[in-house]
Amino acid sequence: MTTVVNDVSLQVATVNGSGSQSANMVLLRAIFQMGVPVSGKNLFPSNIAGLPTWYTIRASKDGWVGRKKEIDVLVAMNAESAKEDVASLRPGSAVVYDEPLALSSVRSDVAFYPVPFDKVVHPISSEAKTKKLLRNMAYVGVVAQLLELEMAEVERAIGKHFAKKAKALELNLAAARAGFDFAKAQLKKTDPFVVRRMDATRGKIIIDGNSAAALGAMFGGVTVVTWYPITPSSSLVESLISYMGRYRIGPDGKATYAIVQAEDELAAIGMVMGAGWAGARAMTATAGPGISLMSEFAGLGYFAEVPAVIWDVQRVGPSTGLPTRTSQGDVLSTAFLSHGDTRHLLLLPATVEECFQFGWEAFEYAEHFQTPVFVLSDLDIGMNNWMAEPFRYPDRPIHRGKVLSKEDLDRLGGFERYRDVDGDGIGYRTLPGTDHPAAAYFARGTGHNEKAQYSERSDDWERNLARLERKVHNARTALPAPVLQGEGAEVGIIAYGSSHHAMLEAREQLRSEKKLDVDYLRVRAYPFHDDVEAFVKNHARVYVVEQNRDGQLAGLLKLDLTAELVPRLRSVAHIPGLPLDARSVTEEVAAREGR
Amino acid sequence: MADAKTNRIGLTLADYQGGKSTLCAGCGHNAISERLLNTMFELGIQPERVAKLSGIGCSSKSPAYFMSRAHSFNTVHGRMPSVATGALLANRTLIALGVSGDGDTASIGIGQFVHLVRRNLPLVYVIEDNGVYGLTKGQFSATADVGSKLKTGVVNELPPIDTCLLAIELGATFVGRSFSGDKRQLSAMLKAAVSHRGTAVLDVISPCVAFNDHEGSTKSFAYTKDHDEPLHELSFVPVFEDIGVEYNAGTTVDVRLHDGSHLQLHKLEESYDPRQKLQAVQRILEAQVRGEVLTGVLYVDPAAPTFLDRLGMVETPLATLPANEVRPPRTALDEVMRSLG
Ligand SMILES: Cc1ncc(C[n+]2csc(CCOP(=O)(O)OP(=O)(O)O)c2C)c(N)n1
Ligand code: SF4
Ligand SMILES: [Mg+2]
Numbered sequence: 001m002t003t004v005v006n007d008v009s010l011q012v013a014t015v016n017g018s019g020s021q022s023a024n025m026v027l028l029r030a031i032f033q034m035g036v037p038v039s040g041k042n043l044f045p046s047n048i049a050g051l052p053t054w055y056t057i058r059a060s061k062d063g064w065v066g067r068k069k070e071i072d073v074l075v076a077m078n079a080e081s082a083k084e085d086v087a088s089l090r091p092g093s094a095v096v097y098d099e100p101l102a103l104s105s106v107r108s109d110v111a112f113y114p115v116p117f118d119k120v121v122h123p124i125s126s127e128a129k130t131k132k133l134l135r136n137m138a139y140v141g142v143v144a145q146l147l148e149l150e151m152a153e154v155e156r157a158i159g160k161h162f163a164k165k166a167k168a169l170e171l172n173l174a175a176a177r178a179g180f181d182f183a184k185a186q187l188k189k190t191d192p193f194v195v196r197r198m199d200a201t202r203g204k205i206i207i208d209g210n211s212a213a214a215l216g217a218m219f220g221g222v223t224v225v226t227w228y229p230i231t232p233s234s235s236l237v238e239s240l241i242s243y244m245g246r247y248r249i250g251p252d253g254k255a256t257y258a259i260v261q262a263e264d265e266l267a268a269i270g271m272v273m274g275a276g277w278a279g280a281r282a283m284t285a286t287a288g289p290g291i292s293l294m295s296e297f298a299g300l301g302y303f304a305e306v307p308a309v310i311w312d313v314q315r316v317g318p319s320t321g322l323p324t325r326t327s328q329g330d331v332l333s334t335a336f337l338s339h340g341d342t343r344h345l346l347l348l349p350a351t352v353e354e355c356f357q358f359g360w361e362a363f364e365y366a367e368h369f370q371t372p373v374f375v376l377s378d379l380d381i382g383m384n385n386w387m388a389e390p391f392r393y394p395d396r397p398i399h400r401g402k403v404l405s406k407e408d409l410d411r412l413g414g415f416e417r418y419r420d421v422d423g424d425g426i427g428y429r430t431l432p433g434t435d436h437p438a439a440a441y442f443a444r445g446t447g448h449n450e451k452a453q454y455s456e457r458s459d460d461w462e463r464n465l466a467r468l469e470r471k472v473h474n475a476r477t478a479l480p481a482p483v484l485q486g487e488g489a490e491v492g493i494i495a496y497g498s499s500h501h502a503m504l505e506a507r508e509q510l511r512s513e514k515k516l517d518v519d520y521l522r523v524r525a526y527p528f529h530d531d532v533e534a535f536v537k538n539h540a541r542v543y544v545v546e547q548n549r550d551g552q553l554a555g556l557l558k559l560d561l562t563a564e565l566v567p568r569l570r571s572v573a574h575i576p577g578l579p580l581d582a583r584s585v586t587e588e589v590a591a592r593e594g595r
Numbered sequence: 596m597a598d599a600k601t602n603r604i605g606l607t608l609a610d611y612q613g614g615k616s617t618l619c620a621g622c623g624h625n626a627i628s629e630r631l632l633n634t635m636f637e638l639g640i641q642p643e644r645v646a647k648l649s650g651i652g653c654s655s656k657s658p659a660y661f662m663s664r665a666h667s668f669n670t671v672h673g674r675m676p677s678v679a680t681g682a683l684l685a686n687r688t689l690i691a692l693g694v695s696g697d698g699d700t701a702s703i704g705i706g707q708f709v710h711l712v713r714r715n716l717p718l719v720y721v722i723e724d725n726g727v728y729g730l731t732k733g734q735f736s737a738t739a740d741v742g743s744k745l746k747t748g749v750v751n752e753l754p755p756i757d758t759c760l761l762a763i764e765l766g767a768t769f770v771g772r773s774f775s776g777d778k779r780q781l782s783a784m785l786k787a788a789v790s791h792r793g794t795a796v797l798d799v800i801s802p803c804v805a806f807n808d809h810e811g812s813t814k815s816f817a818y819t820k821d822h823d824e825p826l827h828e829l830s831f832v833p834v835f836e837d838i839g840v841e842y843n844a845g846t847t848v849d850v851r852l853h854d855g856s857h858l859q860l861h862k863l864e865e866s867y868d869p870r871q872k873l874q875a876v877q878r879i880l881e882a883q884v885r886g887e888v889l890t891g892v893l894y895v896d897p898a899a900p901t902f903l904d905r906l907g908m909v910e911t912p913l914a915t916l917p918a919n920e921v922r923p924p925r926t927a928l929d930e931v932m933r934s935l936g
Binding site for chain 2: 203204205206207215218219220221222224225226243247248250251253254255256257258259261264266267268269270271272273275276277278279280281282296297300304390391393394397398428431432433434435436437439440441442443444445446453454554576
């Protein structure tokens with residue numbers, strides 16, 4: 001048996017509400033602290049307690065952080081799912097399981113490690129509830145011993161996690177040690193998976209995309225935040241609440257912001273509209289059902305030209321769908337959210353670094369273009385923990401766009417809100433409260449002329465819509481440009497958002513296993529940059545990889561590309577409700593390329 | 596007008612004018628616009644400090660017809676409250692005036708209305724109440740009375756939503772009902788509402804001459820005039836004229852408003868004190884039974900904290916805070932990054 005070093009996918013199967021999160025975070029951190037690239041994915045039900053939940057930790061010397069389909073080591077703590085979980089493993093995998101589950105008879109081609117968790121933690125606490133929690137930390141100790149994790153790093157991770165709770169710290173340390181000691185004394189390792197110290201995580205951080213987005217917004221100078229709780233976006237605002245409470249309170253104890261929990265998403269976006277109109281940097285965060293509710297206001301924002309930032313942390317729809325599963329299913333509907341000829345700016349972050357960067361940049365785009373900007377993250381980026389480079393402080397000062405002050409108006413004598421003075425489609429605006437008799441204008445969702453006066457005239461309507469089209473079209477060169485990897489291949493792949501992580505790995509699998517070189521273009525914004533069309537021009541066949549059923553981004557591309565390029569597109573769309581994995585992409589592209 | 600009268604800040608009535616109304620001649624909404632314009636003029640409020648907000652409907656169009664020197668946002672149907680909330684979050688120094696209709700408020704917008712009132716957002720919320728959807732040509736709204744008849748002969752059978760009763764129950768701190776045809780009462784009420792700090796809900800019966808002013812309608816001019824039951828006579832003493840107000844405590848209730856001005860209610864009904872919530876609710880319910888259009892200031896609580904007071908915000912409008920106050924320094928990011936490593 002050859003040892004497999006730093007290439008292992010570990011899955012912990014528990015029931016939700018059992019308190020296993022801390023244990024999983026400790027495992028993740030311990031591996032990270034050993035310098036080994038690692039990622040964690042929580043696969044949880046839309047439920048508070050009692051249903052199966054799986055947490056997957058992947059350690060990868062090559063730095064792959066996308067989901068890996070195959071599980072190498074299973075920790076089976078949940079009676080309900082255990083048999084099925086074990087049955088789905090590949091031969092040669094390993095199973096740590098709670099002894100009473102008696103799993104060893106299920107099959108003979110995997111390594112079984114029975115652990116009597118209740119007995120292991122019994123000496124530490126006699127209290128039933130505490131014991132239940134400590135079982136989790138005991139599996140950490142067992143896994144640490146089996147995978148040869150450095151126990152010192154496990155203990156350091158526990159210390160970090162329970163830094164503010166001395167009693168819990170002591171109990172958890174004891175439980176982890178008890179698990180470790182049990183494994184050492186009682187289990188004989190027969191699987192090949194080990195983790196050994198590397199130096200690939202130095203200087204990095206671990207964070208989830210929602211917290212990163214919150215930080216981005218805070219450093220973007222957000223002043224008004226409104227929300228209505230919905231998975232998977234709630235934690236974005238919840239972390240914003242905690243960061244803002246820390247860093248955005250003035251010396252007099254007063255907040256330089258307002259965060260309001262609205263009565264629903266209609267109100268949340270309505271408040272953002274009012275605040276954006278009145279000059280605040282305003283945002284809201286939501287997910288599919290909320291985005292649907294925001295539709296009418298989205299059109300008002302587009303047409304009355306109100307800056308706004310809306311985070312959509314995508315989950316699986318239609319309807320309530322799978323609330324705790326990830327997708328890229330809102331791309332098409334959000335691009336055109338609302339009735340009539342509405343078209344929005346979309347930002348498509350793929351990493352936590354981009355959640356931070358787009359988090360502040362979104363306000364720059366919204367205020368510059370005077371329009372709602374939708375940032376389409378997803379559950380996988382937003383709620384899972386990712387390794388990242390420390391975030392870079394904004395490299396540009398805050399620009400509020402074309403806002404006329406009292407002094408400007410003194411100089412100009414007046415202004416016309418929707419006149420295209422500069423030829424870029426963007427008019428000048430004023431803020432309510434500006435102390436000048438010519439400052440006011442009448443914002444409205446009804447037809448209007450350049451002076452913002454009500455108008456039903458065809459020429460006013462057509463001129464206005466043409467200007468709006470120009471404005472949004474112009475944005476394509478200002479928004480984050482696509483990122484190209486590779487050159488000269490016959491086959492191209494386009495992907496975006498969280499699909500990126502599987503794509504990186506798939507590209508390598510295609511090269512090494514299938515002898516197929518592909519160039520890869522990662523799209524980061526809509527409307528599409530000109531480089532996107534150039535990329536399609538340069539490739540005979542272009543696969544568009546995404547996480548929805550209908551190939552939504554491929555659809556958007558088809559609308560934009562010149563007709564002769566459209567047949568080059570091929571949609572690779574997957575929506576299993578789980579983060580995209582490289583293997584699925586590799587096999588599908590290879591098959592369609594005859595490899 | 597060479598010697599046009601000026602108000603205390605030196606502006607003339609012309610400085611408060613708006614665009615030409617496109618509503619039907621004789622529409623109650625026009626009379627309310629006129630009263631709003633006069634109120635702002637007489638109180639000497641700088642138009643630039645005012646933000647007008649509305650939903651959709653004939654009523655919601657009316658902000659275009661007064662005070663063009665104030666910013667205005669004609670939003671979407673029934674959602675003015677949220678937009679007003681956002682505008683005030685961005686700039687807490689604005690004097691917010693919400694104009695809505697009975698359809699805009701009591702049907703599609705009831706949810707947002709409820710929550711705005713619950714928050715006691717500082718704004719004057721005028722419901723121009725005609726019992727119908729004017730702009731969509733005369734369907735019943737949720738404030739139509741039982742038995743009221745449309746021109747087509749259709750009779751309303753569902754009980755009306757009493758927006759005043761609802762507002763009192765939900766925590767509005769100034770609640771009044773008036774009539775577009777009662778200049779005096781409406782003027783005093785509007786002035787007091789503008790001087791109040793908190794949500795001021797004014798349900799103003801505003802007959803729709805095109806669709807709901809006929810015999811059989813309970814929101815017509817004639818019906819409202821006949822059934823108008825004023826609780827008191829109102830007078831308003833602005834803060835800049837307050838030189839020791841004298842009144843007879845036996846026949847007048849004096850309410851000192853947030854800005855120091857006084858609302859005086861000269862009792863027509865003995866013992867009605869608009870600071871007593873229970874009494875207000877009881878009196879409104881009685882009026883419903885008796886078929887009265889009970890007008891006047893029904894409830895007032897001048898001291899309750901508003902939503903903006905509760906948020907612990909800086910005094911400066913958030914909208915215009917300088918960059919260095921809204922973007923934390925590099926050291927803050929470094930600190931967070933260290934905690935995540
Ligand atoms: C979402 C939506 N649904 C329906 C309409 C059509 N609509 C416009 S105004 C209106 C009713 C307005 O009634 P009210 O608020 O009482 O105003 P009034 O015209 O009577 O002053 C309706 C239903 C709309 N504009 N938006
Ligand atoms: S239809 Fe009725 S509410 Fe509308 S403007 Fe005419 S009279 Fe007024
Ligand atoms: Mg109406």
